[in-house]
Amino acid sequence: xxxxxxxxxxxxxxxxxxxxxxxxxxxxxxxxxxxxxxxxxxxxxxxxxxxxxxxxxxxxxxxxxxxxxxxxxxxxxxxxxxxxx
Numbered sequence: 001x002x003x004x005x006x007x008x009x010x011x012x013x014x015x016x017x018x019x020x021x022x023x024x025x026x027x028x029x030x031x032x033x034x035x036x037x038x039x040x041x042x043x044x045x046x047x048x049x050x051x052x053x054x055x056x057x058x059x060x061x062x063x064x065x066x067x068x069x070x071x072x073x074x075x076x077x078x079x080x081x082x083x084x085x
């Protein structure tokens with residue numbers, strides 16, 4: 001049974017990480033991408049608030065120390081997928 005709970009937590013973590021990445025990319029595109037200028041501040045603010053909620057949920061699953069590693073991983077992933085200017 002503990003193995004099943006571990007798999008469930010890993011699945012939840014993977015899902016949350018994917019959601020955070022998608023929200024971040026969407027907000028970034030709203031600021032810099034093809035839709036720049038047409039995105040409203042409220043929309044981007046809502047996405048950033050959603051990311052904060054997802055971070056809080058993720059912190060509850062992995063703890064504060066692991067959250068630092070996750071944040072670093074997301075920052076690296078964002079940097080490697082960012083369009084070059």
